[in-house]
Amino acid sequence: MTTPMTSDETGRETKLVPLRLKILVDGTKCDAHGICALRLPERISLDQWGYALVSDQKIVRRVTLRRARRAVAACPNGALELVETL
Amino acid sequence: MTPAYRAPNDHTHEGLVVNDSVAFVGSVNARLLAGPVYESRAETFVQHEARLGPLGVDRSSPHRLRSLIGSARLVGRGGGEFPLSTKLDAATNAGATPLVVVNASEGEPASKKDAALLQLRPHLVLDGAEVVAMSVGSSDVTIYVHGGRPELSRCIGQAIRERNVSGDGAVTFRIVEGPSRYVAGEAGAVVSLLERGVALPRRKSVPLAVAGIAGQPTIVSNTETYAHAALIVRFGSKWFREAGSVDTPGSTLLTIAGSVPTPGVVIEILHPVTLGSILARVGEVSRRPRAVLLGGYAGVWIDGATALLALIDRHWLRQVGAPLGCGVVGVLGDGLCGLAETARILDWMAGESSGQCGPCVTGLPAMAEIMFELADGRASARDVVTLQRLAVDVRGRGACGHPTGAANLLESTLDVFSSEIREHLRGRSCEALGIGLPLPHEPIDVSQ
Numbered sequence: 001m002t003t004p005m006t007s008d009e010t011g012r013e014t015k016l017v018p019l020r021l022k023i024l025v026d027g028t029k030c031d032a033h034g035i036c037a038l039r040l041p042e043r044i045s046l047d048q049w050g051y052a053l054v055s056d057q058k059i060v061r062r063v064t065l066r067r068a069r070r071a072v073a074a075c076p077n078g079a080l081e082l083v084e085t086l
Numbered sequence: 087m088t089p090a091y092r093a094p095n096d097h098t099h100e101g102l103v104v105n106d107s108v109a110f111v112g113s114v115n116a117r118l119l120a121g122p123v124y125e126s127r128a129e130t131f132v133q134h135e136a137r138l139g140p141l142g143v144d145r146s147s148p149h150r151l152r153s154l155i156g157s158a159r160l161v162g163r164g165g166g167e168f169p170l171s172t173k174l175d176a177a178t179n180a181g182a183t184p185l186v187v188v189n190a191s192e193g194e195p196a197s198k199k200d201a202a203l204l205q206l207r208p209h210l211v212l213d214g215a216e217v218v219a220m221s222v223g224s225s226d227v228t229i230y231v232h233g234g235r236p237e238l239s240r241c242i243g244q245a246i247r248e249r250n251v252s253g254d255g256a257v258t259f260r261i262v263e264g265p266s267r268y269v270a271g272e273a274g275a276v277v278s279l280l281e282r283g284v285a286l287p288r289r290k291s292v293p294l295a296v297a298g299i300a301g302q303p304t305i306v307s308n309t310e311t312y313a314h315a316a317l318i319v320r321f322g323s324k325w326f327r328e329a330g331s332v333d334t335p336g337s338t339l340l341t342i343a344g345s346v347p348t349p350g351v352v353i354e355i356l357h358p359v360t361l362g363s364i365l366a367r368v369g370e371v372s373r374r375p376r377a378v379l380l381g382g383y384a385g386v387w388i389d390g391a392t393a394l395l396a397l398i399d400r401h402w403l404r405q406v407g408a409p410l411g412c413g414v415v416g417v418l419g420d421g422l423c424g425l426a427e428t429a430r431i432l433d434w435m436a437g438e439s440s441g442q443c444g445p446c447v448t449g450l451p452a453m454a455e456i457m458f459e460l461a462d463g464r465a466s467a468r469d470v471v472t473l474q475r476l477a478v479d480v481r482g483r484g485a486c487g488h489p490t491g492a493a494n495l496l497e498s499t500l501d502v503f504s505s506e507i508r509e510h511l512r513g514r515s516c517e518a519l520g521i522g523l524p525l526p527h528e529p530i531d532v533s534q
Contacts, residue, residue, distance in 0.1 A: 026289050027443035027484035047479045051444040083291070 021059045022085050023068055025052045029079035036080055039071035040064075058085060116354045117329065117337045118203065118210060118313050127205055128241050131248035134209035141213050143220055143319055145256065151221035152178065155315060158323035159335050164189060164271075164308030165382065165411040167334070167400060170218075170315070173305050176295040177222050180303035184222040184295075187280065187306045188215050190242070191232040191264050191271030194382045195434075195525050196343035196414045200309040202352040203339075204231075204238045207313065208245035214312030216257045217319045218305060227259050230276050233266035266526075268438035272486045273306040275440070286440050287486030308412075310339055329356045333401030338413060340398070342368050344522045345375060345419030358399035361415065365394070377418045377502050379523065381411030383431050384491020386498035387424065422522040424503040425510060428495060429457035434525050435492050443484030449476050450492050457496070463513045470507060473500060 023043060032050035042064070043055045059065050059082075072080040121129065121137050129137070143151065156171035177184040188211060192200040203211055215227045229246075231239050239261055246259045262280060264270045270285035277298045279285035298304025314336055318326045327335035337356045343349050347369040355364065361378065378393035379385055386408045388396060396403065403410045418424055436450035453476050459465040460473075477496045480489035500507065510516065 024289075024291075027445070028286075028289065030444055032444055047445060047483075048475065049444060049448045049479075051483070053483075 016060055016062065020085050021065065021068070021082050022056060023054050023059070023072065024081055024083050025054045026079045026081070027051070029077045030075075031077055031079075033076055035074045035076070036071040039074050040067050043068065044071060052079070054080070117317060117356065118207060118310070118339060119352070119354045121207075123206075128208050128245065129206065131209055131245065131251075134207075134213075138317075138320055141216065141316070141319065143217060145220055148178075148221050148223050151217060151319070154323055155218075155221060155318060158314075158318045158326040160311065160314050160318065160326070161334055161400070162308055163310035163314070163338065163413065165384075165409075166273075167404065167409065167411075170307060170311055173293070173295040173307065174218065174222055176293055177303035177305055180296045182302050183226075184224045184303035184305055185299055186215055186219045186222070186224050186227045187276060187299075187304060188227065188229045188309055188312055189271060189273065189276055189306050190238065190309045191230055191276065192309070192412075193232055193266075193268040193271040193438075194412050194414060195268075196341060196350075196416055196523060197382060197412050198341045198350050199339035199352045199413055201235070201238060203309055203313050205241050208242050209249070210313040210316045211242070211309055212245055212249060212259065213316035213319075214314065215259070217315045218307070218312060219257050222303075222305065224305075225257050227257050228280060229259060229261045230280070231261060231263050232271065233264050235266075239263055267440075268435075269440045269486065269488055272488070274486060276306050277304055286442060287484075287488070289485045310413075331358050331399045331401055334399065338398075338400065338410070340364070340410075340413045340415055342415050342417065343524060344379075344417040345422065346417050349524065355398055358397045358402065360394065361396045361398055362394035364398060364415070365417065373420050375417045376420050376422060377424050379414075379416035379418065379427075379495075380408045382414040382416075383435065383523075384487065384494055385409070385411055385414070385416075386494050387418075387428075387502040388498075389502050390418075390420075416523045418522045422520055423461060423506065423516050424499060425457065425506055426461040426516065427522050428499040428503075429454060429461045430521070430525060431495060431523065432457050432492060435488070435495075439488060440486075443489070445480045445483040446489040446492075449480035449483075449489060452476055453480075453492060453496055457499075460507065460510055461516060463510050463516065465511065467511055470500065470511070 030051050034046050034050050036052050037044045037046045045053045047053050059068055072082055152174050160170045161167045190200055219227050229242050243261055264279050264285050269275055269287060272287045273294055274287040274290055275285040277294055278288055281299045294304045294306055296303055329337040337354050340353050340355060342351050351368050375390040377387045377390050379387050388408055400410050432454035436454045439446045439450055441447055456469050456473055477493040481493040483489050
């Protein structure tokens, strides 16, 4: 089975993200606004005080990546970032 | 040709109290603590070289030094048990000239082993730092001393002056005194202080050995780790590996704290032995302790009966989930309350948070408060569930290991002291009074 990594002949976008990305939270910046968890609930939850708990799971789907970018951008403190992982 | 200097394997100075806080027993074939006890306490550079010989390192082949340290398989003695050679390789490959930092910020309240080395064998530490610096092509060593310990700065300062007189001056030493906070000894906080004068842990996206102070590769290792390197270079990695176990070679320093005849005694363990036999050596033979806190205040409690049979070997202890860490063995006497002890320690840990990360700032005081309620017999079963939840919610959070340490302590408390918890939940007033383990600004001894 091959993984579609580029656009096909019809020019349709691939479903998979070539880079292995995950979200990291900088605990020193998180102030429990909670917006990220609204933007990306499948990867980010909140603890009992509202601080972000970020899943270690990699992002492989393009749709998740788009939502993740929005979650990262939504943080008022810039506490989240997308990082490349192995 | 026989070597002019023998590797230290002495039977020396049993039970000697060196000063009020540091005592040491080197009766077990000591290495780091071998040699005579000097009137001035600290071994001078002349005495040091007369005993062990000059460092005699070939500066032209840092690679050989790194492979020597690598084959010794020396792991860090500050708590993380990280292989030193991995740091050295990472720093070497990072491109820029590395900086070397001796982390002598012994903020762990019960730990005395680094202070013992600085006060008794400062040149072992400085030799080791010199070796590490040369192995990565560096000539810049910073000794980072815990704040509020002017006697340690004086001691190491005197040792540096002695070397400047008779040494070759290949390495420049400087002393920096950090704040007297627990978290200030965390490697990231050490780098932060040296870089911008504020000792705050930070999230490390790349290892400090790759990018530390101002982005320069920085080796930050514990005082004892360097002292071992000084002996490895002299007597070889094979000699080093003859002590310890196959998985974690080398001798190790322990501080025995709490309910023992001489709290704060520092001893050196050459081979894995049971904790029971170690405690028998420092004089605690009469009664079985209620529990033992292994690895410092971010460590875990072990039930007394189990603890006496536990093998004091870094690898084995890590396997069973009770890492030796910085080598603190906190003994809780039979008459003391583990819940009250934990409450006091958690309260102190909450205060020592650097205040940067929410779960730590919010979670640790909550833990301490509920633990005090529990110790006072005013908590309910629901509170115990809350404690479990708190431990889960702070574990692995934030920029440093501080909240995780608190979670370790709390979870092992709930496990080891489960029968006490049941008693306290019935609202029974606690018969056990007194303090077992030391915290800053508290009386250390309570057995009287």
